[in-house]
Amino acid sequence: MGEIAQGDDVANAIAGCMKRHDARLVDDDIVVISQKIVSKAEGRVRRLAAVEPTTQAVGLARETDKDARLVELMLQESVAVLRRKKNVIVVEDRHGFVMANAGIDRSNVEDADSVLLLPADPDSSARRIRAGLEAVFGVAIGVIIVDSFGRAWRNGVLGTAIGASGVVALIDARGRPDRFGRKLQITEIAAADALAGMATLLMGEADEGTPFAVVSGWKARADAEGLGALLRRREDDLFR
């Protein structure tokens, strides 16, 4: 797939790429899409040279040894800074995602002076791309938009859902029996994140990376919208 530029239609770009490879979507496929191409298409690139950091950003940048203009963008995208240390800023962003650097990425952007923000409304992006792909292929599918998140307690990033449409993001297994007929102890399964993690592993991070993957055969497509159910409410969370 070629590079995506601002204003490009992500659904058409994916459909075109699939058709060139003699591939097509079928009912119940789930298309997992890297945040990067969605953000680029939506014009979420920011030139650092155009950013004027506030005093708060300058202070936090000094504490963490980061570029103050980058920190300014992180603060603009966030509602709270949860942790900071040299080279690390963990925020709660305005979508409710707890993540490093507010998901702002310096990799895979053409211009070394530019950075890429997350999509403004990833659930809406997913819904729009889904509608586009459904129209092209005449099918009912799901879409998950993913980014790579670090985790508390464990090293390494894991692809994580940041937007969804047409997918059961959180499976509610309450009331289901275990193998011996008793109530199952585990009651909610983060299906969208499991799909996001595997698809991101296959998509890759480096220069050979591909920006989307198709999950076939997983029958959790639904008319469900968004991934709000995956986000723990702040008041229920023991780690922020």
Added chain:
Amino acid sequence: MGEIAQGDDVANAIAGCMKRHDARLVDDDIVVISQKIVSKAEGRVRRLAAVEPTTQAVGLARETDKDARLVELMLQESVAVLRRKKNVIVVEDRHGFVMANAGIDRSNVEDADSVLLLPADPDSSARRIRAGLEAVFGVAIGVIIVDSFGRAWRNGVLGTAIGASGVVALIDARGRPDRFGRKLQITEIAAADALAGMATLLMGEADEGTPFAVVSGWKARADAEGLGALLRRREDDLFR
């Protein structure tokens, strides 16, 4: 696959099940195995009636509204209690895993009065099962043992690696270029957890669940041992 009992050979049980289904392992396959059958085979079932809770366990049980005998087992398996509230105890267990309830499970155990601890040494279990499967099928494979973990900040559980053999658990991408030839920002990828998450989703939690899955085509098998690289050191961790 039938029920696993104490003393059963997990590798033989998996191999027998595959053969009955006319399936076989090939080089580079990764066999993902539920902690539950490993723990059962290793005799990690504990009868609650035989547990004598300490004063500390009784206090923590009262605080969290849990069974004091269950809490006693959690404390025995843990080095620190990180968070507690009604119905929730998050510990760092003696393997270094940060998880709810020290991974102790009341579901899927025949006897309602019994619980299942994690394997005593999941990396060793993985190594032993790998050797058994490699001998049966004459192949070089990887093994990941998984359990379902909750996460900070997000609802729902995700299958997570607790033991590994013959798998690159953490991919080190340092020095690799991004699409535009610059240094990649994301440098470590939690491959074993991505595989664990997807395989666990397919294996399922409920009564129709199957206790293992085979990943084919993912070429990250290696002579690597263990998943220590996935565990963030306490001194590097901002959330415990």
